[in-house]
Amino acid sequence: xxxxxxxxxxxxxxxxxxxxxxxxxxxxxxxxxxxxxxxxxxxxxxxxxxxxxxxxxxxxxxxxxxxxxxxxxxxxxxxxxxxxxxxxxxxxxxxxxxxxxxxxxxxxxxxxxxxxxxxxxxxxxxxxxxxxxxxxxxxxxxxxxxxxxxxxxxxxxxxxxxxxxxxxxxxxxxxxxxxxxxxxxxxxxxxxxxxxxxxxxxxxxxxxxxxxxxxxxxxxxxxxxxxxxxxxxxxxxxxxxxxxxxxxxxxxxxxxxxxxxxxxxxxxxxxxxxxxxxxxxxxxxxxxxxxxxxxxxxxxxxxxxxxxxxxxxxxxxxxxxxxxxxxxxxxxxxxxxxxxxxxxxxxxxxxxxxxxxxxxxxxxxxxxxxx
Numbered sequence: 001x002x003x004x005x006x007x008x009x010x011x012x013x014x015x016x017x018x019x020x021x022x023x024x025x026x027x028x029x030x031x032x033x034x035x036x037x038x039x040x041x042x043x044x045x046x047x048x049x050x051x052x053x054x055x056x057x058x059x060x061x062x063x064x065x066x067x068x069x070x071x072x073x074x075x076x077x078x079x080x081x082x083x084x085x086x087x088x089x090x091x092x093x094x095x096x097x098x099x100x101x102x103x104x105x106x107x108x109x110x111x112x113x114x115x116x117x118x119x120x121x122x123x124x125x126x127x128x129x130x131x132x133x134x135x136x137x138x139x140x141x142x143x144x145x146x147x148x149x150x151x152x153x154x155x156x157x158x159x160x161x162x163x164x165x166x167x168x169x170x171x172x173x174x175x176x177x178x179x180x181x182x183x184x185x186x187x188x189x190x191x192x193x194x195x196x197x198x199x200x201x202x203x204x205x206x207x208x209x210x211x212x213x214x215x216x217x218x219x220x221x222x223x224x225x226x227x228x229x230x231x232x233x234x235x236x237x238x239x240x241x242x243x244x245x246x247x248x249x250x251x252x253x254x255x256x257x258x259x260x261x262x263x264x265x266x267x268x269x270x271x272x273x274x275x276x277x278x279x280x281x282x283x284x285x286x287x288x289x290x291x292x293x294x295x296x297x298x299x300x301x302x303x304x305x306x307x308x309x310x311x312x313x314x315x316x317x318x319x320x321x322x323x324x325x326x327x328x329x330x331x332x333x334x335x336x337x338x339x340x341x342x343x344x345x346x347x348x349x350x351x352x353x354x355x356x357x358x359x360x361x362x363x364x365x366x367x368x369x370x371x
Contacts, residue, residue, distance in 0.1 A: 062243065062244035062245075063243075063244060063245050063246040064244035064245070064246055064259055064285065064288055064289075065244065065288065066246075067206075067246050067257060067259070068288050068289065068292065071292065079117065079119030079120070079293075079296065079300075080117050080119060080297070080300055081117065081118050081119060082115070082116070082117055082118070083114065083115045083116060083117075083118050083163060083202060084115065085111055085112075085115050087115075089197075089198055089201040089202060090111055090114070092194055092197070093107065093110060093111070093169060093170075093194060093198075094107050094111075096169075096170060096190075096191075096194065097110075097170065102132070102170075103132050105131070105132050105133060105134060105135075106131050106132055106170065108135070109128075109131045109133075109135050109138055110128070110131065110166075110169060110170065112135055112159075112160070113145075113159065113163075113164040113165070114163055114164065114165055114198070115160070115163070116159075116160065116161055116162045116163035116164070117161055117162070117163075118163070118202060118203075118204065119205075120157075120161065120162055120163065120290070120293050121162070121204065121205075121206035121207065121208045121259070121289055121290070121293075122162075122163040122164070122165055122199070122202065122204040122206070122207050122208065123148065123162060123163065123164045123165070123208050123210055124165055124166075124167060124207050124208065124209050124210060124211065124234060125144065125164065125165070125166050125167070125210055125211055125263065126166060126167050126168060126211040126213065126263065127166050127167070127168040127169075127171045127172065127173070128166055128169070128170065128171070128172055129142050129144075129172060129173075130142050131170070131172065139159065143264070143265065143268055144263065144264045144265050145159070145164075147264040147267065148164070148264060148286075151283060151286050152286075152290065154287075155286075155287070155290045155291045155293070155294030156294035156295070156297055156298055157290055157293065157294050157297065161297070162290070163202065163204065165195060165198060165199070166195065167192065167195050167211065167231070167234060168188060168191045168192055168195065169191050169194055169195055170191060171187060171188060171191050173222065175187075176188070176222050176223065176224075177222060179224075181221065181224050181225070182224070183224075184221075184222070184223065184224030184226075185223075185224030185225060185226050186224075187224075188223050188224050188226040189226055189228075192226070192228060192230075192231070196230060196251060199251060199254070199256075200251055200252050200254050203254050203256075204256055205256055205257065206256060206257045206258075206259060206289070207234065207256055207257070207258050207259070208259045208261055208285075208286075208289055209234055209235060209236040209258050209259065209260055209261055210236070210261045210262060210263050210264065211235065211236065211262070211263045212235060212236050212237050212238060212262050212263060212266075213263070230251065233247075233249050233251075233258070234249075234258060236258075236260035236261055236262055237260065237262070238262055238266075240260035241260050241261050241262045241281065241282070241285065242281060243260075244259075244260070244285065244288075245260040246258065246259050246260065247260070259285070259289060261282060261285045261286075262282065264282060266278060267279045267282065312363045313363075315359065315363055316360060316363045316364070319356045319359055319360045319363070320360065322352075322356050323353065323356055323357065323360075326349050326352065326353050326356075329349060330349070
Protein backbone atom coordinates (compact mmCIF):
# COMPACT_ATOMS: atom_id res chain seq x y z
CA UNK A 1 0.00 0.00 0.00
CA UNK A 2 1.24 3.47 -0.82
CA UNK A 3 0.07 6.40 1.21
CA UNK A 4 0.24 10.00 0.08
CA UNK A 5 0.31 12.74 2.66
CA UNK A 6 1.32 15.68 0.54
CA UNK A 7 -0.08 19.12 -0.20
CA UNK A 8 1.17 20.49 -3.49
CA UNK A 9 1.13 23.99 -4.91
CA UNK A 10 -0.42 22.93 -8.23
CA UNK A 11 -3.01 25.52 -9.23
CA UNK A 12 -5.50 22.78 -10.05
CA UNK A 13 -5.40 21.25 -6.56
CA UNK A 14 -8.28 22.10 -4.26
CA UNK A 15 -8.13 22.63 -0.50
CA UNK A 16 -11.01 20.29 0.16
CA UNK A 17 -9.31 17.21 -1.23
CA UNK A 18 -8.31 14.43 1.15
CA UNK A 19 -4.82 14.76 2.60
CA UNK A 20 -4.33 11.03 2.65
CA UNK A 21 -4.69 8.92 -0.50
CA UNK A 22 -3.81 5.35 -1.28
CA UNK A 23 -2.05 3.87 -4.29
CA UNK A 24 -2.53 0.10 -4.25
CA UNK A 25 -1.36 -2.72 -6.46
CA UNK A 26 -3.02 -6.10 -6.08
CA UNK A 27 -0.45 -8.20 -4.17
CA UNK A 28 -1.75 -11.41 -5.69
CA UNK A 29 -2.92 -10.65 -9.22
CA UNK A 30 -3.95 -13.54 -11.47
CA UNK A 31 -1.42 -14.75 -14.01
CA UNK A 32 -3.34 -13.20 -16.90
CA UNK A 33 -4.62 -10.19 -15.04
CA UNK A 34 -5.17 -8.09 -18.16
CA UNK A 35 -7.55 -10.67 -19.56
CA UNK A 36 -9.59 -11.13 -16.41
CA UNK A 37 -10.98 -7.60 -16.45
CA UNK A 38 -14.70 -7.53 -17.04
CA UNK A 39 -14.51 -4.68 -19.54
CA UNK A 40 -12.31 -4.66 -22.61
CA UNK A 41 -10.62 -1.22 -22.58
CA UNK A 42 -10.04 -1.42 -26.32
CA UNK A 43 -13.74 -1.51 -27.22
CA UNK A 44 -14.03 2.28 -27.23
CA UNK A 45 -11.33 2.73 -29.86
CA UNK A 46 -12.41 4.07 -33.21
CA UNK A 47 -11.03 1.13 -35.20
CA UNK A 48 -14.15 -0.98 -34.83
CA UNK A 49 -14.06 -2.62 -38.25
CA UNK A 50 -12.31 -5.95 -38.65
CA UNK A 51 -8.73 -5.26 -39.59
CA UNK A 52 -7.34 -6.82 -42.73
CA UNK A 53 -4.06 -8.29 -41.55
CA UNK A 54 -3.03 -9.67 -44.94
CA UNK A 55 -0.22 -8.01 -46.87
CA UNK A 56 -1.24 -9.15 -50.34
CA UNK A 57 -2.76 -5.77 -51.18
CA UNK A 58 0.51 -3.94 -50.63
CA UNK A 59 2.22 -2.85 -53.81
CA UNK A 60 5.01 -0.84 -52.18
CA UNK A 61 6.96 -0.86 -48.91
CA UNK A 62 5.20 0.44 -45.82
CA UNK A 63 6.39 3.58 -44.05
CA UNK A 64 7.90 1.36 -41.36
CA UNK A 65 9.79 -0.71 -43.92
CA UNK A 66 11.11 2.46 -45.55
CA UNK A 67 12.27 3.74 -42.17
CA UNK A 68 14.08 0.58 -41.07
CA UNK A 69 15.65 0.10 -44.50
CA UNK A 70 17.34 3.47 -44.07
CA UNK A 71 18.45 2.97 -40.48
CA UNK A 72 22.15 2.90 -39.76
CA UNK A 73 22.54 0.00 -37.33
CA UNK A 74 26.27 -0.38 -37.94
CA UNK A 75 27.87 -1.27 -34.59
CA UNK A 76 29.22 1.87 -32.95
CA UNK A 77 29.55 3.47 -29.54
CA UNK A 78 26.82 6.02 -30.22
CA UNK A 79 24.18 3.34 -30.79
CA UNK A 80 25.24 1.46 -27.67
CA UNK A 81 25.57 4.49 -25.41
CA UNK A 82 23.81 3.39 -22.23
CA UNK A 83 21.44 5.64 -20.28
CA UNK A 84 22.97 5.38 -16.82
CA UNK A 85 20.83 4.89 -13.68
CA UNK A 86 22.69 7.93 -12.29
CA UNK A 87 21.64 10.19 -15.17
CA UNK A 88 20.36 13.59 -14.03
CA UNK A 89 17.20 13.18 -16.09
CA UNK A 90 15.90 10.77 -13.43
CA UNK A 91 16.03 13.27 -10.56
CA UNK A 92 12.49 14.59 -11.04
CA UNK A 93 11.08 11.08 -11.19
CA UNK A 94 12.82 10.16 -7.95
CA UNK A 95 11.57 13.33 -6.27
CA UNK A 96 8.03 12.52 -7.44
CA UNK A 97 8.16 9.13 -5.70
CA UNK A 98 9.73 10.54 -2.56
CA UNK A 99 7.02 13.18 -2.33
CA UNK A 100 4.42 10.45 -1.99
CA UNK A 101 6.58 8.23 0.24
CA UNK A 102 6.18 5.29 -2.13
CA UNK A 103 8.27 2.15 -1.75
CA UNK A 104 11.74 2.13 -3.24
CA UNK A 105 10.71 -0.62 -5.68
CA UNK A 106 8.45 1.80 -7.55
CA UNK A 107 11.24 4.18 -8.55
CA UNK A 108 13.77 1.38 -9.07
CA UNK A 109 11.42 -0.44 -11.47
CA UNK A 110 10.71 2.77 -13.36
CA UNK A 111 14.44 3.49 -13.60
CA UNK A 112 15.38 -0.01 -14.71
CA UNK A 113 12.74 -0.02 -17.46
CA UNK A 114 13.82 3.40 -18.70
CA UNK A 115 17.57 2.75 -18.65
CA UNK A 116 18.81 1.20 -21.87
CA UNK A 117 20.77 1.94 -25.02
CA UNK A 118 19.93 5.42 -26.26
CA UNK A 119 20.55 4.54 -29.89
CA UNK A 120 17.69 2.01 -29.87
CA UNK A 121 14.00 2.89 -30.30
CA UNK A 122 12.18 3.80 -27.09
CA UNK A 123 9.04 1.75 -26.34
CA UNK A 124 6.17 3.94 -25.15
CA UNK A 125 3.42 2.34 -23.05
CA UNK A 126 0.58 4.00 -21.13
CA UNK A 127 0.81 3.49 -17.35
CA UNK A 128 2.40 0.96 -14.97
CA UNK A 129 1.04 -2.10 -13.20
CA UNK A 130 2.44 -4.15 -10.30
CA UNK A 131 5.34 -1.70 -10.00
CA UNK A 132 5.59 -2.04 -6.22
CA UNK A 133 6.88 -5.61 -6.61
CA UNK A 134 10.45 -6.63 -7.36
CA UNK A 135 11.44 -6.15 -10.98
CA UNK A 136 11.27 -9.85 -11.82
CA UNK A 137 7.88 -10.24 -10.12
CA UNK A 138 6.53 -7.15 -11.86
CA UNK A 139 7.55 -8.48 -15.28
CA UNK A 140 6.24 -12.00 -14.65
CA UNK A 141 2.89 -10.75 -13.31
CA UNK A 142 2.35 -8.15 -16.02
CA UNK A 143 1.45 -9.81 -19.36
CA UNK A 144 2.43 -6.69 -21.33
CA UNK A 145 6.00 -6.60 -19.99
CA UNK A 146 6.33 -10.38 -20.17
CA UNK A 147 5.27 -10.35 -23.84
CA UNK A 148 7.77 -7.58 -24.65
CA UNK A 149 10.54 -9.37 -22.75
CA UNK A 150 9.99 -12.66 -24.58
CA UNK A 151 9.77 -11.02 -28.01
CA UNK A 152 12.93 -8.95 -27.48
CA UNK A 153 14.82 -12.08 -26.46
CA UNK A 154 14.03 -13.55 -29.88
CA UNK A 155 16.18 -10.74 -31.34
CA UNK A 156 19.08 -11.14 -28.90
CA UNK A 157 17.89 -8.16 -26.84
CA UNK A 158 16.62 -7.79 -23.27
CA UNK A 159 14.46 -5.38 -21.29
CA UNK A 160 17.71 -3.98 -19.90
CA UNK A 161 18.85 -3.13 -23.45
CA UNK A 162 15.73 -1.25 -24.56
CA UNK A 163 14.29 1.91 -23.00
CA UNK A 164 10.65 1.53 -21.90
CA UNK A 165 8.67 4.58 -20.76
CA UNK A 166 5.06 5.05 -19.71
CA UNK A 167 3.21 8.05 -21.10
CA UNK A 168 1.86 8.51 -17.56
CA UNK A 169 4.68 7.36 -15.24
CA UNK A 170 3.81 5.96 -11.80
CA UNK A 171 0.03 6.36 -12.23
CA UNK A 172 -1.45 2.92 -11.67
CA UNK A 173 -5.19 2.52 -12.12
CA UNK A 174 -5.61 1.89 -8.39
CA UNK A 175 -3.78 5.08 -7.49
CA UNK A 176 -5.88 7.16 -9.87
CA UNK A 177 -9.08 5.61 -8.56
CA UNK A 178 -8.13 6.71 -5.04
CA UNK A 179 -8.08 10.41 -6.00
CA UNK A 180 -10.86 12.92 -6.53
CA UNK A 181 -11.36 14.32 -10.03
CA UNK A 182 -9.38 17.52 -9.54
CA UNK A 183 -6.39 15.78 -8.03
CA UNK A 184 -6.51 13.09 -10.72
CA UNK A 185 -6.26 15.75 -13.39
CA UNK A 186 -3.38 17.44 -11.56
CA UNK A 187 -1.42 14.21 -11.11
CA UNK A 188 -2.07 13.09 -14.71
CA UNK A 189 -0.87 16.45 -15.99
CA UNK A 190 2.25 16.26 -13.82
CA UNK A 191 3.10 12.70 -14.86
CA UNK A 192 2.56 13.45 -18.55
CA UNK A 193 4.80 16.53 -18.33
CA UNK A 194 7.46 14.35 -16.74
CA UNK A 195 7.30 11.88 -19.64
CA UNK A 196 7.56 14.68 -22.21
CA UNK A 197 10.59 16.16 -20.44
CA UNK A 198 12.26 12.75 -20.37
CA UNK A 199 11.76 12.33 -24.11
CA UNK A 200 13.30 15.77 -24.66
CA UNK A 201 16.30 14.94 -22.48
CA UNK A 202 16.88 11.38 -23.71
CA UNK A 203 16.29 12.41 -27.34
CA UNK A 204 15.42 9.05 -28.90
CA UNK A 205 15.47 9.08 -32.69
CA UNK A 206 12.57 6.60 -32.76
CA UNK A 207 9.61 6.10 -30.43
CA UNK A 208 7.62 2.88 -30.79
CA UNK A 209 4.12 3.85 -29.67
CA UNK A 210 2.52 0.78 -28.10
CA UNK A 211 -0.75 2.23 -26.90
CA UNK A 212 -3.89 3.48 -28.58
CA UNK A 213 -6.24 4.44 -25.77
CA UNK A 214 -4.21 7.34 -24.32
CA UNK A 215 -5.70 9.71 -26.89
CA UNK A 216 -9.11 8.99 -25.34
CA UNK A 217 -8.18 9.78 -21.72
CA UNK A 218 -10.36 12.89 -21.80
CA UNK A 219 -13.39 10.61 -22.07
CA UNK A 220 -12.65 8.74 -18.85
CA UNK A 221 -13.22 9.93 -15.31
CA UNK A 222 -10.24 7.90 -14.13
CA UNK A 223 -7.96 10.32 -16.00
CA UNK A 224 -9.68 13.46 -14.78
CA UNK A 225 -10.69 14.52 -18.27
CA UNK A 226 -7.07 15.43 -19.03
CA UNK A 227 -6.10 16.17 -22.60
CA UNK A 228 -3.05 17.56 -24.40
CA UNK A 229 -2.20 17.85 -28.13
CA UNK A 230 1.01 15.87 -27.59
CA UNK A 231 -0.99 12.83 -26.46
CA UNK A 232 -2.32 12.45 -29.99
CA UNK A 233 1.17 12.96 -31.42
CA UNK A 234 2.52 10.06 -29.35
CA UNK A 235 -0.49 7.76 -29.68
CA UNK A 236 -1.29 5.16 -32.30
CA UNK A 237 -4.26 3.15 -33.53
CA UNK A 238 -4.97 -0.36 -34.75
CA UNK A 239 -5.47 0.80 -38.32
CA UNK A 240 -2.18 2.73 -38.27
CA UNK A 241 -0.43 -0.32 -36.83
CA UNK A 242 -1.88 -2.56 -39.52
CA UNK A 243 -0.65 -0.14 -42.19
CA UNK A 244 2.69 0.18 -40.35
CA UNK A 245 2.49 3.94 -40.36
CA UNK A 246 5.30 6.23 -39.21
CA UNK A 247 5.05 9.93 -38.42
CA UNK A 248 7.77 12.52 -37.94
CA UNK A 249 7.20 14.65 -34.86
CA UNK A 250 8.92 17.39 -32.89
CA UNK A 251 8.87 18.26 -29.20
CA UNK A 252 10.77 21.48 -28.60
CA UNK A 253 14.03 21.24 -30.51
CA UNK A 254 13.95 17.45 -30.73
CA UNK A 255 12.64 15.76 -33.90
CA UNK A 256 12.00 12.02 -34.01
CA UNK A 257 9.95 9.31 -35.70
CA UNK A 258 6.91 7.70 -34.09
CA UNK A 259 6.20 4.13 -35.21
CA UNK A 260 2.54 3.25 -34.83
CA UNK A 261 1.90 -0.01 -33.00
CA UNK A 262 -0.58 -0.93 -30.25
CA UNK A 263 -0.62 -2.08 -26.64
CA UNK A 264 0.29 -5.78 -26.22
CA UNK A 265 -2.57 -6.10 -23.71
CA UNK A 266 -5.00 -6.11 -26.64
CA UNK A 267 -3.76 -9.60 -27.51
CA UNK A 268 -5.13 -10.93 -24.22
CA UNK A 269 -8.64 -9.65 -24.94
CA UNK A 270 -9.00 -11.64 -28.15
CA UNK A 271 -9.53 -15.33 -28.85
CA UNK A 272 -8.95 -17.81 -31.63
CA UNK A 273 -7.64 -16.69 -34.99
CA UNK A 274 -8.10 -12.99 -34.28
CA UNK A 275 -5.88 -13.32 -31.22
CA UNK A 276 -3.21 -15.05 -33.32
CA UNK A 277 -3.47 -12.48 -36.11
CA UNK A 278 -3.07 -9.56 -33.73
CA UNK A 279 -0.15 -11.23 -31.98
CA UNK A 280 1.53 -11.85 -35.34
CA UNK A 281 0.96 -8.24 -36.39
CA UNK A 282 2.66 -6.82 -33.31
CA UNK A 283 5.49 -9.35 -33.52
CA UNK A 284 6.07 -8.34 -37.13
CA UNK A 285 6.35 -4.68 -36.11
CA UNK A 286 8.76 -5.51 -33.28
CA UNK A 287 10.80 -7.69 -35.62
CA UNK A 288 11.17 -4.93 -38.20
CA UNK A 289 12.05 -2.40 -35.51
CA UNK A 290 14.47 -4.42 -33.36
CA UNK A 291 15.90 -7.39 -35.27
CA UNK A 292 18.64 -5.34 -36.97
CA UNK A 293 19.66 -3.91 -33.60
CA UNK A 294 19.90 -7.42 -32.19
CA UNK A 295 22.28 -8.35 -35.00
CA UNK A 296 24.21 -5.11 -34.45
CA UNK A 297 24.52 -5.88 -30.74
CA UNK A 298 26.00 -9.31 -31.49
CA UNK A 299 28.52 -7.80 -33.93
CA UNK A 300 29.44 -4.96 -31.58
CA UNK A 301 29.86 -7.37 -28.68
CA UNK A 302 32.12 -9.58 -30.83
CA UNK A 303 34.22 -6.61 -31.94
CA UNK A 304 34.69 -5.49 -28.34
CA UNK A 305 35.58 -9.01 -27.27
CA UNK A 306 38.14 -9.29 -30.08
CA UNK A 307 39.70 -6.00 -28.96
CA UNK A 308 39.75 -7.20 -25.36
CA UNK A 309 41.50 -10.42 -26.36
CA UNK A 310 44.07 -8.49 -28.42
CA UNK A 311 44.63 -6.02 -25.60
CA UNK A 312 44.94 -8.89 -23.13
CA UNK A 313 47.68 -10.42 -25.28
CA UNK A 314 49.58 -7.12 -25.23
CA UNK A 315 49.00 -6.90 -21.50
CA UNK A 316 50.39 -10.40 -21.03
CA UNK A 317 53.52 -9.48 -22.97
CA UNK A 318 53.96 -6.22 -21.05
CA UNK A 319 53.24 -7.91 -17.72
CA UNK A 320 55.80 -10.63 -18.37
CA UNK A 321 58.39 -7.98 -19.20
CA UNK A 322 57.46 -6.11 -16.02
CA UNK A 323 57.96 -9.23 -13.89
CA UNK A 324 61.30 -9.87 -15.56
CA UNK A 325 62.48 -6.33 -14.74
CA UNK A 326 61.33 -6.71 -11.13
CA UNK A 327 63.34 -9.94 -10.87
CA UNK A 328 66.46 -8.16 -12.12
CA UNK A 329 65.86 -5.35 -9.66
CA UNK A 330 65.50 -7.79 -6.78
CA UNK A 331 68.82 -9.42 -7.67
CA UNK A 332 70.51 -6.03 -7.41
CA UNK A 333 68.59 -5.05 -4.28
CA UNK A 334 67.94 -8.38 -2.55
CA UNK A 335 65.37 -8.57 0.21
CA UNK A 336 66.99 -8.10 3.60
CA UNK A 337 66.64 -10.73 6.32
CA UNK A 338 63.61 -10.36 8.53
CA UNK A 339 65.75 -9.36 11.55
CA UNK A 340 67.13 -6.46 9.51
CA UNK A 341 63.71 -5.20 8.49
CA UNK A 342 64.09 -2.03 10.53
CA UNK A 343 67.02 -1.06 8.32
CA UNK A 344 65.30 -1.76 5.01
CA UNK A 345 63.90 1.01 2.84
CA UNK A 346 60.42 0.04 1.71
CA UNK A 347 59.36 0.11 -1.95
CA UNK A 348 56.21 -0.91 -3.80
CA UNK A 349 57.78 -3.37 -6.24
CA UNK A 350 56.82 -6.43 -4.20
CA UNK A 351 53.18 -5.29 -4.21
CA UNK A 352 53.39 -4.53 -7.93
CA UNK A 353 54.78 -8.00 -8.52
CA UNK A 354 51.81 -9.62 -6.80
CA UNK A 355 49.33 -7.47 -8.73
CA UNK A 356 50.93 -8.15 -12.10
CA UNK A 357 51.08 -11.87 -11.34
CA UNK A 358 47.35 -11.90 -10.58
CA UNK A 359 46.62 -10.03 -13.82
CA UNK A 360 48.67 -12.50 -15.84
CA UNK A 361 46.78 -15.43 -14.30
CA UNK A 362 43.48 -13.82 -15.36
CA UNK A 363 44.80 -13.08 -18.86
CA UNK A 364 45.99 -16.68 -19.30
CA UNK A 365 42.55 -17.90 -18.26
CA UNK A 366 40.91 -15.62 -20.83
CA UNK A 367 43.28 -16.79 -23.56
CA UNK A 368 42.52 -20.44 -22.80
CA UNK A 369 38.79 -19.74 -23.17
CA UNK A 370 39.43 -18.45 -26.69
CA UNK A 371 41.10 -21.69 -27.80
